[in-house]
Amino acid sequence: MESSYPTFSFKNYMAQKVNAINQALDAAVSLKEPRKLYEAMRYSLLAGGKRVCPILCIAACELVGGTESMAIAAACAVEMIHTMSLIHDDLPCMDNDDLRRGKPTSHKVFGEALAVLAGDALLAKAFEHIAAFTVGVPPERIVRGIGELARFIGPEGVVGGQVFDISSKGISDVTLEHLELIHLRKTAAMVEGTAVLGAVLGGGSDEEIERLRAFARYTGLLYQVVDDILDMTKSSVELGKTAGKDLVADKATYPKLMGIEKSREFAEKLKDDARDQLSGFDPEKAAPLVALANYAAHRSN
């Protein structure tokens, strides 16, 4: 952390938020009938992800003057949607992955039909949750937030990115521009939608929302570049998911297209670009977001 930012314990902040989010998620999908479906939803949702997106949602809300309670339902919704995209991406007909968050993937445990349905259920539940349980926010902001989030998930966002992703597999001449398009649609869209949602719920001005949007795009892309680097340099045990799968799938990645060193430099640049977007905000309130960008850049799994 550089000296221009006040002392801030990211570890404490993260721990507090992760705790609040995990409790809220557990309550949001308490076990009901059909039991198998709820078990499958809970298996993936409560599997101990890093909760980066929900923390970002709350931090963005707080940055523009909102409170954690305004954004906690949205933060849960964001994690449900993120989890849904992971469950479906792991399916045999997509990336066919066996390991996720250190555990067997959903379809390995529950079968393909339930994995598809658990994803669908989480996506629907996300919108139900944000509509029914967001408190202390004027309804016009909730409607706008839902629209923004849905747009970043849909065909112009995460789902569209997955289509670009699977259609680029095994193609040897994927360009850097095309790779960036995939990642902007996929990871970055999720991060962008999350940040914008938090800022909208918190009552941010249009200018503040746009700066957070740019911050999120840089951070999302940064996150993906680092993911590509980790996939090449870490083991499956260290990652909690299958390592080296990009190579096996002959998938375009930043290290493959520009080498490990240049990828690391690119990651540093993205981190700086992300931080620059926060310069106009109160440094104390921006500290969690600065720390999130640092975390995205320097994490080891």
Place this chain on the structure above:
Amino acid sequence: MESSYPTFSFKNYMAQKVNAINQALDAAVSLKEPRKLYEAMRYSLLAGGKRVCPILCIAACELVGGTESMAIAAACAVEMIHTMSLIHDDLPCMDNDDLRRGKPTSHKVFGEALAVLAGDALLAKAFEHIAAFTVGVPPERIVRGIGELARFIGPEGVVGGQVFDISSKGISDVTLEHLELIHLRKTAAMVEGTAVLGAVLGGGSDEEIERLRAFARYTGLLYQVVDDILDMTKSSVELGKTAGKDLVADKATYPKLMGIEKSREFAEKLKDDARDQLSGFDPEKAAPLVALANYAAHRSN
């Protein structure tokens, strides 16, 4: 049509609404990148379904004093969600169906990965569309409508019903109570969510919304009972989807559990129960909904 209801051309009403809905749907998912994804979305969405749900959404809105323009975005959203559930239900890992609305199913044409993603994209797009394009409705009603709709799609609704459905296949001792549970969750939940959404957007009172909810439950169950009868008595060409598949799948149906004649009597009773719920409304405004229930009971495909 009985004499207590004024002269009303359901055919003209349907034709006008179907036309408005199809135009709105076409515009809502105009072809963009990734092209293959939009093609898959459009293939299933614009395949010429009966548009019963979107018409119900608009009719429910109009019944409580709202207008078509208040409900048209929601009507599109409902059809996107309905289509998503059909695409995913037809997947090889679920019902493994080759024919839908008279055409090869999505995964037959686009492959499984795109079929999963087209469904996901339609579900996300539905919520984006209703949030971004609903006009003339106070935002608190939009938020409530989104919450109600999402609840009827999620684990307590359509998706949950599909889990009950697939888990009851090949089980010889499914009871009538269990069958009703499946159908109430599956078809009836979709119909119920649609009617409630329309009534909420149209500004219906709590009492009006509850009566429409009951109407929709009866009509949704009615629709499913008639579906079961048609599956046994009509050909695939007549239905536009695979006929006799309930028998092949050894699936519990009303005709199987109570015989064809008793099923027909049950359908008539459900139709009367549905109509009874409309008795307190202005007969002229209720006419489209009465006609919808009649259509559900007496259709031939």
